[in-house]
Amino acid sequence: MSTQAIFTQTTYIIAAALFILSLKWLSAVPTARRGVIAGEIGMILAIAGTLLLPQIVSYKWIILTLLIGSAIGIPIAYLMPMTHVPQRTALSHSFGGLAVGLVGTAKYYLWHEHDPERLTPFIMAVLCFEVLLGFLTFTGSLMAFGKLQELLPTRPIVYRGQNFVNLSVLAIAVAIGVYLTINPAQIGLFPIFIALALAFGVMLILPIGGADMPTVIALLNSYAGISASAMGFVLQNKLLIIAGALDGSSGFILSIIMCKAMNRSFTNVLFGAFGQVSPQALKAEERTVRSATPEEAADILLAASSVAIIPGYGMAVAQAQHKVRELFDLLTRRGIDVKFGIHPVAGRMPGHMNVLLAEADIPYDRLLEMEDINSELPHTDVALVIGANDVVNPAAKHDKNSPIYGMPIIEADRARTVMVIKRSMNPGFAGIENELYYMDKTLMLFGDAKAYLSELVKVIGQEK
Amino acid sequence: MTLQDILGNLYVFVLATFLGFEVIRRVSPLLHTPLMSLTNAISAISLVGSLVILGAQETTLTTVLGALAVTASTINVVSGFLITDRMLKMFKKREPGERGKSS
Numbered sequence: 001m002s003t004q005a006i007f008t009q010t011t012y013i014i015a016a017a018l019f020i021l022s023l024k025w026l027s028a029v030p031t032a033r034r035g036v037i038a039g040e041i042g043m044i045l046a047i048a049g050t051l052l053l054p055q056i057v058s059y060k061w062i063i064l065t066l067l068i069g070s071a072i073g074i075p076i077a078y079l080m081p082m083t084h085v086p087q088r089t090a091l092s093h094s095f096g097g098l099a100v101g102l103v104g105t106a107k108y109y110l111w112h113e114h115d116p117e118r119l120t121p122f123i124m125a126v127l128c129f130e131v132l133l134g135f136l137t138f139t140g141s142l143m144a145f146g147k148l149q150e151l152l153p154t155r156p157i158v159y160r161g162q163n164f165v166n167l168s169v170l171a172i173a174v175a176i177g178v179y180l181t182i183n184p185a186q187i188g189l190f191p192i193f194i195a196l197a198l199a200f201g202v203m204l205i206l207p208i209g210g211a212d213m214p215t216v217i218a219l220l221n222s223y224a225g226i227s228a229s230a231m232g233f234v235l236q237n238k239l240l241i242i243a244g245a246l247d248g249s250s251g252f253i254l255s256i257i258m259c260k261a262m263n264r265s266f267t268n269v270l271f272g273a274f275g276q277v278s279p280q281a282l283k284a285e286e287r288t289v290r291s292a293t294p295e296e297a298a299d300i301l302l303a304a305s306s307v308a309i310i311p312g313y314g315m316a317v318a319q320a321q322h323k324v325r326e327l328f329d330l331l332t333r334r335g336i337d338v339k340f341g342i343h344p345v346a347g348r349m350p351g352h353m354n355v356l357l358a359e360a361d362i363p364y365d366r367l368l369e370m371e372d373i374n375s376e377l378p379h380t381d382v383a384l385v386i387g388a389n390d391v392v393n394p395a396a397k398h399d400k401n402s403p404i405y406g407m408p409i410i411e412a413d414r415a416r417t418v419m420v421i422k423r424s425m426n427p428g429f430a431g432i433e434n435e436l437y438y439m440d441k442t443l444m445l446f447g448d449a450k451a452y453l454s455e456l457v458k459v460i461g462q463e464k
Numbered sequence: 465m466t467l468q469d470i471l472g473n474l475y476v477f478v479l480a481t482f483l484g485f486e487v488i489r490r491v492s493p494l495l496h497t498p499l500m501s502l503t504n505a506i507s508a509i510s511l512v513g514s515l516v517i518l519g520a521q522e523t524t525l526t527t528v529l530g531a532l533a534v535t536a537s538t539i540n541v542v543s544g545f546l547i548t549d550r551m552l553k554m555f556k557k558r559e560p561g562e563r564g565k566s567s
Contacts, residue, residue: 019506020483026502027490029555036549039506043541050512056519065518065531069538076539077546085497085551092504092544095536102536103513106529110522122470221500228507233473235513236465241473242480247507249484254496344493351496355551363558369493 004052011049012239018042019243023250029364046239082359083316086348089217090145096224097137100231104131105194107234112187119184123234128177130230132197137223139201144216147205148348154210166203173197204270210313211390213348215258215269222251254350261344261370263396263406289425292443294455297419300443301456302463304381304417306337308373310410311353312346314387314422315449323453324386325360330460339366341373341383341410343391374411383415385436387422387449393434403432418442421449498551505544511537 001009018038025035051062080088104127111118119127146152173196176189208216225247232240259266292300301307309328315321331338340362346353354367368376377383385392392412395402412418413436420437422444437444445452491499514537518530 015509019509020487022502022506023484023487023491023499026495026499027487028492029495029552029557032495032498032552032555033549036502036545036552039502040545043505043509043545046509046512047515050515051519053516053519055516058519058521061521061527061531062515062519062534065534066538069535070542072535073539073542073544074546076543077550080547082551082554085501085547088543088547089497089500089504092501092508092540095540096504096508096510099508099510099514099533099536099540102529102533103510103517106517106526106533110517110526113523118465120465123465218500221504225503225507228510229477231510231513233470233477235516236469236473237513238473238476240509240513241477243506243509245477245480246484246487247503249481250488250499250503253485253488254500257493257496342493349497350500351493351498354494355497355554358551358554358556361554361556361558364494364555365557367494 002054004054008049008053011045012237015042015046015049016239016242018045019246023246082356083319084149085355086213086217086352087145087148089349090141090148090220093217093220093224094138094141094145097134097141097220097227099134100224100227101131101134101138101194101197103231104134104234105190108190109187112184116184121181124181124184125177126230126233128180128193130227130234131194132173132177133223133227133230135194135197136201136204137220137227139198140205140223141201141220143202143205144208144213144220147208147210148213156209157206162203162207166200169196169200169203173200208269210348211345212262212269214345214350214352215255215262215264215266217349218251218254218258219266219269220251222248222255225249225251258345258350261408263404263408287438289437289444290440290442291446292419294445294452294459297443297445298456298459298463300417300419301331301336301382301384302334302460304336306339306376306380307331307382307384308339308341308377308380308412308415310341310343310373310383310385310388310392310412311357312343312386312388312391313348313352314389316347316352316356316387318387318449318451320386320449320453321356321360323450323457324357325362326457327453327460328362328366330457339368339373339376341370341377341412342367343370343388343410346388346391370408370410374414377411377414380415381417383412383418385412385418385420385422386453389422389434390432392436393432394436395432395434412436413439416441419445421445421447421452423448494555495552498548501544501551502548505541505548508537508540508544511541 022035022039025031176193229244394413396404396407514533
């Protein structure tokens with residue numbers, strides 16, 4: 001091994017250690033930013049070590065592409081509004097998958113031409129796996145991006161025999177992959193293989209609705225990681241294997257958490273097409289609800305000694321987080337205890353609500369996880385639901401016929417008074433009626449979350 | 465590549481996966497969004513592989529594919545780390561007693 005190669009390997013080992021420390025430090029807020037710095041140092045070391053490798057004969061294109069990448073990446077990081085974090089995340093999984101797929105493709109063509117004996121069955125199998133997963137993550141994440149950005153319809157797109165068609169496409173792709181593993185010389189099949197992988201990514205995400213995005217984003221995160229790890233096997237690069245495995249396990253853990261929080265399985269999320277118009281939503285039952293004006297709502301809040309705010313995707317859509325902060329400030333200033341209850345799948349990606357509320361300067365020690373807020377809700381005066389629906393639907397606890405039966409919920413119905421800010425009585429994403437709205441202790445506050453909260457803040461501000 | 469190499473790599477993969485599970489299990493749900501963007505930036509280490517392909521300049525095809533791959537990974541590295549830091553900066557602890565204007 002040359003001195004240069006040893007030097008490069010040393011930078012890789014240090015980088016791997018720094019990546020692990022980086023994730024370890026991210027586990028708690030006080031050390032989290034140190035984690036980012038550790039990750040950055042690891043990345044710079046690994047890149048520097050790579051650039052010194054003797055295989056690299058020209059830096060012209062490298063410098064140019066690094067500059068282009070940074071010129072796109074920096075504005076994304078600083079200019080993107082926090083409400084768009086799910087979209088950015090989907091897009092970055094897509095870029096990650098693309099890079100992995102392209103590298104696998106490049107290696108295949110290169111070795112096929114110059115070094116066919118390197119295409120051993122093991123390498124070919126891993127390479128096919130890498131390319132399949134990389135390209136399906138690329139198009140799948142682009143679809144997720146399109147749905148989150150509402151360039152595509154957010155409702156599931158379904159047709160008869162969809163699962164059969166999807167699985168057939170996947171089966172053909174896998175069959176070609178197996179054939180290529182045995183006969184790496186069949187270069188003509190490779191573009192077909194890529195096309196099938198790209199098509200399968202699109203088809204996989206078509207039937208998935210907005211409410212399932214947290215799980216799907218986590219799953220795509222995991223795919224991106226695993227494909228990077230597979231690339232490490234192809235390139236004989238242990239740093240890639242480690243970093244990919246860390247990303248893969250992270251995405252996998254998050255998808256499990258999301259699935260548990262919805263009481264659903266992976267197969268159900270991927271093939272269940274949740275959020276189709278269910279028959280229940282169509283039978284408009286005429287039931288009466290009580291509504292309240294901002295003045296009435298303000299009086300109730302001011303008479304309370306404890307308030308639990310339960311935000312959902314509706315708050316993000318209405319960009320109401322800053323108004324929520326104003327309300328939080330006004331109420332805490334009067335000695336009212338205000339806490340937030342965050343459901344794991346509230347929003348469009350894991351942790352979405354926490355980031356938005358932190359952006360609005362709400363102290364993070366006020367943001368409680370589901371179990372913690374649930375133990376406090378029975379002795380909480382007011383539960384204020386802002387743009388959340390299914391995650392507070394009591395039907396999940398007792399109605400065996402409900403599609404969300406068994407899903408853990410934030411038990412807003414156990415607070416003494418419930419107030420729900422909602423645009424209209426239209427059922428939520430899953431098209432399921434929410435009996436919380438019809439309870440005697442529930443007041444509906446109709447309106448856009450931001451507009452209603454502005455009114456509320458104004459009224460409370462004027463009160464003595 | 466020998467069987468020995470393959471096995472060595474598999475050991476690394478299995479150990480890293482278990483380590484990942486243990487470390488990430490401990491991450492507070494509060495930070496799940498920054499976690500995702502950080503792991504995303506870290507897995508963009510695939511940049512290393514793309515750089516070798518681009519820098520080796522063996523055929524036009526590999527150079528083009530390498531250039532696209534380097535661009536895509538660089539976007540992830542740069543925006544991933546920066547946005548994670550931007551998010552983490554927002555998480556502040558404030559006692560309800562010292563409320564008032566935000567900094």
